[in-house]
Amino acid sequence: MQGKRILYIILGWLSLIIGIIGIFLPLLPTTPLVLLAAWCFSRSSTRFHNWLINHKYFGPIVRDWQSGEGIPKKVRNRALLVMWLGMSLSMLIVWRFWATVGLITIGVCVSLYMLRMPLKQDAK
Numbered sequence: 001m002q003g004k005r006i007l008y009i010i011l012g013w014l015s016l017i018i019g020i021i022g023i024f025l026p027l028l029p030t031t032p033l034v035l036l037a038a039w040c041f042s043r044s045s046t047r048f049h050n051w052l053i054n055h056k057y058f059g060p061i062v063r064d065w066q067s068g069e070g071i072p073k074k075v076r077n078r079a080l081l082v083m084w085l086g087m088s089l090s091m092l093i094v095w096r097f098w099a100t101v102g103l104i105t106i107g108v109c110v111s112l113y114m115l116r117m118p119l120k121q122d123a124k
Contacts, residue, residue, distance in 0.1 A: 005044045012040030012048060016058075029110070031061055031079070038062040070118030080111055 016037035022028030034052075041049035053059050053066075064071055087107050091100045 008040045008044035009048065012037045012044065015040065016052070029083075034058050034061050035065055038066070064120065068118075070120045072120045076114055076117065076119065080114060083107065083110065 015033045018028060019030045019033030019037065022030040022033060038049065038052050041052055053062050084107060087103045091103055094100070
């Protein structure tokens, strides 16, 4: 069991580090990698999981996801816009047919997933 725990911790930190890099590189998705890190930490380290949940920037992402309430519509729309702008820029820079097909496929799948997510109700 100790080996499995260590594997989850390593996977959690790798996911988080790659997610942080994804903030600056348009091809790497940040939110799914942060959520994967939270999942790994929840199965391996209470300390790391609590740190991530209480983190200034990543905590709200994880807490919103774990609450099951969904994400705010404004956040979802901003994420879609930034994702498509980044992918469009990547398509223009790379300018390869298969890379473009791959990016469009990924973009459509992620967009459909995000559009089907529950939206968090605004507090009135």
